[in-house]
Amino acid sequence: MARVLSGIQPTGDLHLGNYVGAIRRWADQQAPDHFFCIVDLHAMTVPHEPDELRASTRELATWLLAAGLDPATCTLFVQSQVREHTELSWILQCVASYGELHRMTQFKEKGEGRHSVSAALLTYPVLQAADILLYQADEVPIGADQRQHLELSRTIAERFNHRFGDTFTVPTPTFPTAGARVMDLQHADRKMSKSLPEAGTLLLSDDERTTERKVKRAVTDSGTEIRAGEDKPGVTNLLDLLSAVTGEEIPALERRYEGAGYGTLKGDIAEAVNDFLRPVRARRAELAQDPAAVEQALREGAERAREVAAATMDEVRDAVGLLR
Numbered sequence: 001m002a003r004v005l006s007g008i009q010p011t012g013d014l015h016l017g018n019y020v021g022a023i024r025r026w027a028d029q030q031a032p033d034h035f036f037c038i039v040d041l042h043a044m045t046v047p048h049e050p051d052e053l054r055a056s057t058r059e060l061a062t063w064l065l066a067a068g069l070d071p072a073t074c075t076l077f078v079q080s081q082v083r084e085h086t087e088l089s090w091i092l093q094c095v096a097s098y099g100e101l102h103r104m105t106q107f108k109e110k111g112e113g114r115h116s117v118s119a120a121l122l123t124y125p126v127l128q129a130a131d132i133l134l135y136q137a138d139e140v141p142i143g144a145d146q147r148q149h150l151e152l153s154r155t156i157a158e159r160f161n162h163r164f165g166d167t168f169t170v171p172t173p174t175f176p177t178a179g180a181r182v183m184d185l186q187h188a189d190r191k192m193s194k195s196l197p198e199a200g201t202l203l204l205s206d207d208e209r210t211t212e213r214k215v216k217r218a219v220t221d222s223g224t225e226i227r228a229g230e231d232k233p234g235v236t237n238l239l240d241l242l243s244a245v246t247g248e249e250i251p252a253l254e255r256r257y258e259g260a261g262y263g264t265l266k267g268d269i270a271e272a273v274n275d276f277l278r279p280v281r282a283r284r285a286e287l288a289q290d291p292a293a294v295e296q297a298l299r300e301g302a303e304r305a306r307e308v309a310a311a312t313m314d315e316v317r318d319a320v321g322l323l324r
């Protein structure tokens with residue numbers, strides 16, 4: 001059976017892009033050999049508030065359990081509670097090159113316009129490679145925006161194996177058929193993200209009326225036709241979203257909405273998104289009453305993760321010539 005690892009940052013609220021791009025598949029396909037990591041160390045690469053980080057880490061864990069991750073089946077843990085991540089990250093920094101890191105689009109985007117950026121923003125993708133390689137993951141379920149980071153993880157694994165002998169599994173990324181890149185509802189040329197103004201971001205924590213209002217205000221395109229295409233970025237995003245939450249394919253949706261107006265499409269999307277999120281939102285409200293259960297899941301998750309991580313680190317230390 002394939003070993004799976006994926007990760008998510010505890011920054012801001014979860015949005016529908018995170019959910020359909022990654023988390024839903026984590027929950028649907030979970031198995032004992034699947035590891036899901038709340039990457040709190042990655043969230044420190046840009047300025048942060050300590051209290052907020054602590055709170056968002058717990059909050060994200062609650063949402064992930066609400067989304068269906070079952071600690072009795074898979075392993076959910078917090079990155080910083082497994083110290084091997086930072087240890088391996090250092091060793092991999094000695095294998096990755098400065099030029100490779102400098103070319104990463106996310107580094108360029110996040111650094112843009114900032115007076116000064118942390119060194120960790122540059123080395124961020126190496127820590128991500130460490131997250132994956134520590135668990136010898138075969139597959140990494142992610143959204144399309146993480147493709148470049150995954151390419152780098154593969155390069156680092158291959159280079160390490162070539163230099164020091166076969167040590168790491170070279171991971172393969174997997175993407176959903178719909179919803180791999182959910183775009184912002186107000187800016188159809190930008191991915192839905194926690195860092196953009198909220199009007200175009202469908203948050204899991206929104207109430208149903210807010211979701212409806214955001215969908216109804218989504219930008220569309222000139223013309224009235226409901227079809228996907230490069231000249232119709234707004235409508236294409238809406239169809240992709242509907243396809244992601246209902247499982248219907250885009251050509252079938254185009255046929256259904258032939259002759260219909262944008263208002264009808266948006267009304268149906270708002271309803272479909274709310275139907276889709278209702279059980280997760282309800283479960284999250286229940287779990288919020290039981291913080292001890294969330295803590296317990298994270299404690300057990302870290303213990304299981306540590307066992308696997310420590311075994312990989314023993315091999316890595318031997319391979320590179322560090323004393324045990």
Ligand code: TYM
Nearest residue numbers: 006007008009017018021022128142143180181182191192
């Ligand atoms: P993060 O926290 O930004 O996002 C978590 C997951 O959600 C996906 N995603 C999207 N999918 C579709 N449409 C969108 N608009 C959208 N926005 C986000 C992301 O692709 C991701 O799968 N660097 C990673 C976290 C990370 C990681 C890892 C991932 C750290 N270590 C190891 C995989 C394996 C990140 O910032 O994801």
